[in-house]
Amino acid sequence: MTDERRPMLQAKGISKFFPGTVALDNVELTLHAGEIHALLGENGAGKSTLIKCLTGVYRRDGGMVVLDGTEVDPTSTHHSQTLGIGTVYQEVNLLPNLTVAENLYLGRQPMRGPFVDRRRMNAHARETLRDYGIRIDPAQPLATYSVAIQQVVAIARAVEMSGKVLILDEPTASLDHDEVQLLFSVIRRLKDRGLAVVFITHFLDQVFDICDCATVLRNGQVVGRLDLATASRNDVISLMLGRQLAAQVRAPKPETAGKPLLQIEGLQKTGMLGSFNLDLHEGEVIGLAGLLGSGRTEAANLIFGAVKADQGKLRLRGKDIQVRNPRDAVAHGFALCPEDRKTDGIVGELSVRDNIVLALQARQGWMRKVPRKKVDAIAEHYVRTLDIRLANLDMPIRLLSGGNQQKALLARWLATDPDFLILDEPTRGIDIGAHAEIIALIGRLQQDGMALLVASSEMEELVAYASRVIVLRDRNQVKELTGDEITSENIIRAIAADPRMEVAE
Amino acid sequence: MIRNPFLRRIAPQLIILGIVLGLNVLVFPDFFHVEMKNGRLFGNLIDVLNRGAPTALLCVGMTLVIATKGIDLSVGAVMAIAGATAASLVVDGNHWTVAVIGALSVGALCGMWNGFLVAFLRIQPIVATLVLMVAGRGIAQLITEGTILTFLDPGLIHLGAGTVKGVPTPVLIWLTLGLFVAYFVRRTALGMLIEAIGINEASSRLAGINSRVLLVCVYVVSGIGAAIAGIIVAADIQGADANNAGLWLELDAILAVVIGGNSLLGGRFSIVASLLGAMIIQSVNSLILLSGMPPEFNLIIKALLIIAILVIQSPKVAHLLYILRASAPQSHPKQLPPFKESKR
Numbered sequence: 100m101t102d103e104r105r106p107m108l109q110a111k112g113i114s115k116f117f118p119g120t121v122a123l124d125n126v127e128l129t130l131h132a133g134e135i136h137a138l139l140g141e142n143g144a145g146k147s148t149l150i151k152c153l154t155g156v157y158r159r160d161g162g163m164v165v166l167d168g169t170e171v172d173p174t175s176t177h178h179s180q181t182l183g184i185g186t187v188y189q190e191v192n193l194l195p196n197l198t199v200a201e202n203l204y205l206g207r208q209p210m211r212g213p214f215v216d217r218r219r220m221n222a223h224a225r226e227t228l229r230d231y232g233i234r235i236d237p238a239q240p241l242a243t244y245s246v247a248i249q250q251v252v253a254i255a256r257a258v259e260m261s262g263k264v265l266i267l268d269e270p271t272a273s274l275d276h277d278e279v280q281l282l283f284s285v286i287r288r289l290k291d292r293g294l295a296v297v298f299i300t301h302f303l304d305q306v307f308d309i310c311d312c313a314t315v316l317r318n319g320q321v322v323g324r325l326d327l328a329t330a331s332r333n334d335v336i337s338l339m340l341g342r343q344l345a346a347q348v349r350a351p352k353p354e355t356a357g358k359p360l361l362q363i364e365g366l367q368k369t370g371m372l373g374s375f376n377l378d379l380h381e382g383e384v385i386g387l388a389g390l391l392g393s394g395r396t397e398a399a400n401l402i403f404g405a406v407k408a409d410q411g412k413l414r415l416r417g418k419d420i421q422v423r424n425p426r427d428a429v430a431h432g433f434a435l436c437p438e439d440r441k442t443d444g445i446v447g448e449l450s451v452r453d454n455i456v457l458a459l460q461a462r463q464g465w466m467r468k469v470p471r472k473k474v475d476a477i478a479e480h481y482v483r484t485l486d487i488r489l490a491n492l493d494m495p496i497r498l499l500s501g502g503n504q505q506k507a508l509l510a511r512w513l514a515t516d517p518d519f520l521i522l523d524e525p526t527r528g529i530d531i532g533a534h535a536e537i538i539a540l541i542g543r544l545q546q547d548g549m550a551l552l553v554a555s556s557e558m559e560e561l562v563a564y565a566s567r568v569i570v571l572r573d574r575n576q577v578k579e580l581t582g583d584e585i586t587s588e589n590i591i592r593a594i595a596a597d598p599r600m601e602v603a604e
Numbered sequence: 605m606i607r608n609p610f611l612r613r614i615a616p617q618l619i620i621l622g623i624v625l626g627l628n629v630l631v632f633p634d635f636f637h638v639e640m641k642n643g644r645l646f647g648n649l650i651d652v653l654n655r656g657a658p659t660a661l662l663c664v665g666m667t668l669v670i671a672t673k674g675i676d677l678s679v680g681a682v683m684a685i686a687g688a689t690a691a692s693l694v695v696d697g698n699h700w701t702v703a704v705i706g707a708l709s710v711g712a713l714c715g716m717w718n719g720f721l722v723a724f725l726r727i728q729p730i731v732a733t734l735v736l737m738v739a740g741r742g743i744a745q746l747i748t749e750g751t752i753l754t755f756l757d758p759g760l761i762h763l764g765a766g767t768v769k770g771v772p773t774p775v776l777i778w779l780t781l782g783l784f785v786a787y788f789v790r791r792t793a794l795g796m797l798i799e800a801i802g803i804n805e806a807s808s809r810l811a812g813i814n815s816r817v818l819l820v821c822v823y824v825v826s827g828i829g830a831a832i833a834g835i836i837v838a839a840d841i842q843g844a845d846a847n848n849a850g851l852w853l854e855l856d857a858i859l860a861v862v863i864g865g866n867s868l869l870g871g872r873f874s875i876v877a878s879l880l881g882a883m884i885i886q887s888v889n890s891l892i893l894l895s896g897m898p899p900e901f902n903l904i905i906k907a908l909l910i911i912a913i914l915v916i917q918s919p920k921v922a923h924l925l926y927i928l929r930a931s932a933p934q935s936h937p938k939q940l941p942p943f944k945e946s947k948r
Contacts, residue, residue, distance in 0.1 A: 403810075405809075405810055424809075425809055425810050425811070425812050426812045426813075426814055428812075429811075429812035430812075435810060437810055442804070442806055442807070443806050443807055443810055444807055444810075445804070445807060446799075446800045446803045446804045446807050446808065446811075447803060447804060448799075448803045448871045448872060449796070449799060449800060449803060449871075449872075453796055453799075453800070457796075457800060457808070457811045457813070458811040458812055460793045460796065460797065461797065461808075461811050461812040461813040461814075462812055463793075464793075465792050465793045465794045465797055465818075466792055466793075467793075468791065468792050468793040469793070511811065
């Protein structure tokens with residue numbers, strides 16, 4: 100990995116704009132032959148956008164890409180494949196009802212006259228796959244083999260067609276341990292063959308297992324490049340999660356917690372979240388920290404009943420309650436601002452006014468329509484107090500900016516006057532100004548005695564307002580930090596702690 | 605421009621209806637002539653209102669179903685089932701009110717079945733309702749035992765062929781039901797909740813809306829509307845024809861909803877606009893009839909007229925008209941190209 104070597108692929112100053120946001124800001128990425136390069140970052144950091152710009156799904160708005168010494172400008176995925184950049188996605192992009200060989204050679208089958216030469220195709224396929232270390236019958240339908248084998252077939256197809264750069268977008272997300280090892284052995288072979296491999300994953304162990312170096316993205320910018328031989332987990336995590344709010348003053352936190360509000364005991368669902376426990380008091384802000392996929396969102400959804408839990412007990416003010424669906428949760432005074440505003444939050448075509456009153460109306464039932472005067476009063480109240488910027492209340496909510504949509508969703512839930520507010524990534528993808536306002540609002544709500552549970556990937560934010568922080572790792576509750584323990588260093592340490600070491604303790 | 609949002613919403617439908625009625629007058633100058641004969645209103649306009657009743661009744665429920673991003677293909681078949689139920693009940697000697705209640709219950713049951721498939725088993729609405737569309741006529745045939753079941757009960761016949769103070773009963777029925785439902789969904793929060801489900805069901809569920817029950821409800825309304833239409837059609841011909849009652853009417857109902865400017869992708873809806881759509885379709889039928897065209901042209905002319913109506917309503921044409929209007933004074937024909945892009 101010396102710098103003198105000519106890079107296989109070099110992307111310089113890549114920029115990509117979407118209406119209202121800068122998805123990629125002057126991003127640099129350098130790949131060498133025979134190197135496995137991890138591309139890291141939380142959701143929305145710009146990983147996929149960068150990949151899409153490299154493979155021609157999107158046209159970049161600025162910058163240049165040099166592949167093996169020549170400047171290229173792929174216009175479609177097919178074009179980028181012929182140039183030499185192959186991609187394999189998490190969901191296998193092959194045709195399960197065709198045979199393995201057909202999948203490998205689709206679109207470039209060996210022909211004999213007008214007919215496909217099946218025998219030759221199968222023989223070629225068998226030989227090719229043997230080079231990848233798997234011995235299977237290529238005449239069988241792809242669907243008869245496991246996802247891992249399908250993944251390898253997809254990789255083989257991409258490599259055979261392209262051969263210079265291989266991009267793997269979360270290839271291990273749906274594989275078990277042994278299958279991951281199989282995949283890694285294939286990737287190592289490719290490394291030895293001199294391919295430049297880009298590896299995207301959320302599993303840090305795998306990054307350290309197989310990758311040589313890493314580029315970390317955050318908010319569309321490269322925040323660091325690491326040589327993984329020398330870097331530690333802490334380095335990677337602190338780069339990924341960042342410390343944008345380091346200078347912010349801590350919000351004043353009440354020393355004594357209010358009356359007990361909600362007890363959660365052993366809430367769990369197989370494959371989503373291991374046993375989750377929480378004692379919640381009025382006027383408390385509980386932070387949920389952890390990497391993506393650690394179970395933050397799952398915990399929020401399970402508590403709110405958006406996903407039905409396998410087991411677990413909820414006790415509200417000393418009384419056992421059942422939360423089977425969001426309707427039950429709302430009836431008990433819960434509220435949830437979901438992580439994905441677009442798909443789970445806003446009702447795009449409805450007016451801002453209707454969106455704000457939606458949860459209140461749903462709780463009242465369809466018979467008792469909230470009178471128009473009251474609706475206007477509520478909507479205007481929150482537009483004023485939360486400073487929602489809009490032309491008028493009748494405009495569809497989808498036309499608002501991300502931050503204003505988020506505030507309107509907060510207004511929707513505040514209008515129901517909840518006792519317990521769950522915020523899942525309340526500040527993701529919104530501008531700095533709205534960001535600060537939402538943090539200030541969390542502080543105000545807490546002073547008013549509301550209990551809040553905030554899941555966030557931005558640790559500094561949690562440090563600023565949380566009275567306690569629960570750290571999740573691999574879908575398990577691993578640590579609870581209180582009082583002065585709440586610092587980003589401690590959160591990082593809890594997230595990064597090697598599970599095996601903990602067992603030893 | 606028009607300031608009242610309700611009028612602005614239905615303005616295109618009103619204009620198109622006006623144009624089609626105007627064409628009717630062109631081919632038949634006495635079109636608007638209405639007279640009282642034997643205590644009954646007569647005239648082509650009354651015929652349009654009367655003959656359009658089944659489509660109008662179907663399009664009320666269809667509008668709600670489509671607003672939830674669904675579709676109900678079974679309404680034609682439900683008409684046949686309801687007609688057969690009503691006929692067999694009066695033939696068996698029951699009072700006509702029993703027959704009507706029986707038919708309405710069967711319609712509601714059919715709607716419940718569709719709603720169950722869609723809301724609980726999560727089957728795509730087009731497939732879920734296709735089941736009953738196909739099976740429904742079979743059920744109706746079983747009820748009529750394969751014959752056209754005729755009846756002479758004056759109470760039942762009155763619903764299809766009678767009058768109240770000179771106005772044909774079907775006209776009163778569809779006007780009452782249509783306007784009542786249109787008013788009811790806006791007076792309560794039903795309309796908004798239905799729209800919310802149609803636009804984003806995940807968000808609506810998380811906001812605490814009971815989307816399953818609401819989904820079942822809209823299919824039940826559709827089923828009941830179809831049952832009423834089925835009773836009227838059966839009463840009109842004094843017999844239940846399992847094979848032909850309501851045949852293809854589901855398509856007319858969907859068309860009425862579309863002409864009413866409601867998106868098949870769900871969301872914002874207007875029942876009044878759909879009702880106007882139903883009347884536009886019936887006026888087109890009347891136009892073809894009155895123009896004295898050979899009957900073999902009927903379907904083609906109807907199709908052409910409807911294509912014209914839909915093209916006028918399409919957003920692209922609206923955009924084109926807007927640009928034409930905006931660029932007319934300066935006469936800059938080169939300003940058109942942006943439209944080209946949206947062709948794909």
